[in-house]
Amino acid sequence: MSQPDCLFCKIIAGEIPSTEVLSTDTVYAFRDINPQASTHVLVVPKAHHEDARALAADAPELLADVVRAGAEVAAAEGIADSGYRLVFNTGDDAGRTVFHAHLHVVGGEPLGLFGK
Ligand code: 5GP
Ligand code: ZN
Numbered sequence: 001m002s003q004p005d006c007l008f009c010k011i012i013a014g015e016i017p018s019t020e021v022l023s024t025d026t027v028y029a030f031r032d033i034n035p036q037a038s039t040h041v042l043v044v045p046k047a048h049h050e051d052a053r054a055l056a057a058d059a060p061e062l063l064a065d066v067v068r069a070g071a072e073v074a075a076a077e078g079i080a081d082s083g084y085r086l087v088f089n090t091g092d093d094a095g096r097t098v099f100h101a102h103l104h105v106v107g108g109e110p111l112g113l114f115g116k
Contacts, residue, residue, distance in 0.1 A: 001047045008044050008100035022076065026062055027069045029105075036110035037086065039077045044067045048100055052088035055101045070105045081108040 002009040010016045011030065018030035020039050032040040045062045049055040053061045067086065074084045084107030089096040 003048045004099075004101050006048055008042075008049050012044065013055050020077060021073055024065070024069065026065045029069055029073050032104070036105045039074075039079055039106065041067060041073050041077070041102040041105040043073060044103060050094065050099050051090050051101050052091055052103075061096060066101070066103050067092055070103050072087055073105045075106065077105075077108065083107060083111075085111055 002013065007016065011018045012023070012028050020028070020030055020045075020102065022029035026046055027043055028046055029041050029043040032042050043066050045055060045066055047059070048086070049058060049062070052063070055066070070086045071080070074080045077084075084105060087104040087106065089104070
């Protein structure tokens with residue numbers, strides 16, 4: 001279920017420290033180390049799946065847990081009404097750097113438009 005060389009598997013296992021925001025049986029949420037807005041939290045499935053595409057194909061109910069947790073994090077952060085963005089970067093063109101599926105929850109201030 002976990003991959004020995006995976007950064008986020010190590011964070012989930014507590015081998016690398018992180019600032020917890022939410023933990024359930026299936027997902028873990030923690031603050032991004034390099035926040036891009038005043039709220040920037042990552043939600044990951046506790047089981048290792050390489051990216052959102054693999055998660056959707058192999059464990060769609062777990063993908064639903066991740067998205068649901070993203071909404072719960074937004075509510076807990078007090079940004080549910082002001083607005084927020086949920087992002088899965090998938091593949092090279094999206095700039096994905098960590099090969100364990102993760103949902104970015106970003107908000108707390110007006111966000112720029114997507115683009116290059
Ligand atoms: P990606 O570009 O793959 O979608 O996003 C990876 C995210 O993980 C980045 O926003 C990056 O700041 C974050 N990140 C990378 N290493 C660590 C770490 O060791 N701890 C935490 N909390 N976040 C990390
Ligand atoms: Zn992993």
